[in-house]
Amino acid sequence: xxxxxxxxxxxxxxxxxxxxxxxxxxxxxxxxxxxxxxxxxxxxxxxxxxxxxxxxxxxxxxxxxxxxxxxxxxxxxxxxxxxxxxxxxxxxxxxxxxxxxxxxxxxxxxxxxxxxxxxxxxxxxxxxxxxxxxxxxxxxxxxxxxxxxxxxxxxxxxxxxxxxxxxxxxxxxxxxxxxxxxxxxxxxxx
Numbered sequence: 001x002x003x004x005x006x007x008x009x010x011x012x013x014x015x016x017x018x019x020x021x022x023x024x025x026x027x028x029x030x031x032x033x034x035x036x037x038x039x040x041x042x043x044x045x046x047x048x049x050x051x052x053x054x055x056x057x058x059x060x061x062x063x064x065x066x067x068x069x070x071x072x073x074x075x076x077x078x079x080x081x082x083x084x085x086x087x088x089x090x091x092x093x094x095x096x097x098x099x100x101x102x103x104x105x106x107x108x109x110x111x112x113x114x115x116x117x118x119x120x121x122x123x124x125x126x127x128x129x130x131x132x133x134x135x136x137x138x139x140x141x142x143x144x145x146x147x148x149x150x151x152x153x154x155x156x157x158x159x160x161x162x163x164x165x166x167x168x169x170x171x172x173x174x175x176x177x178x179x180x181x182x183x184x185x186x187x188x189x190x
Contacts, residue, residue, distance in 0.1 A: 014168055147164055
């Protein structure tokens, strides 16, 4: 396959994955509704994931905390992936699997929403955090890939992107996340 053919193949697969999200329109609407209800009630949306999913957690949190389209007050959205001192202290003292769950212990309250992002749905640090979120009484949302690992069975709402290819799954997560953030912003600041 030539370089150009490779490029075109990736573009076409990304477009296919994006189009497949049409089948999840009702789910995206329900996720947006969950975030809206949480934020209107004074709660927080807490995002977490590893690697590229950590970057996606930060990206979506900043869309809510900063702005998406509207100049408006910030919304209570936190990425649990950004404080290196916290991550390394918890990882050192309790093991890496506890890096997000331990933060939820201190930050989360019933009525908040935990958003777990894992392309495989198998990351133990993410799964441990979802188990902790359920223990605390949070609404739980998962973003994962086609196979989903254990994540779909642990969360209230789960978006499974129609791919097992990590880059395509991540592209689907950001597309879906942007749609949800736009809906949230419109509804909270109608």
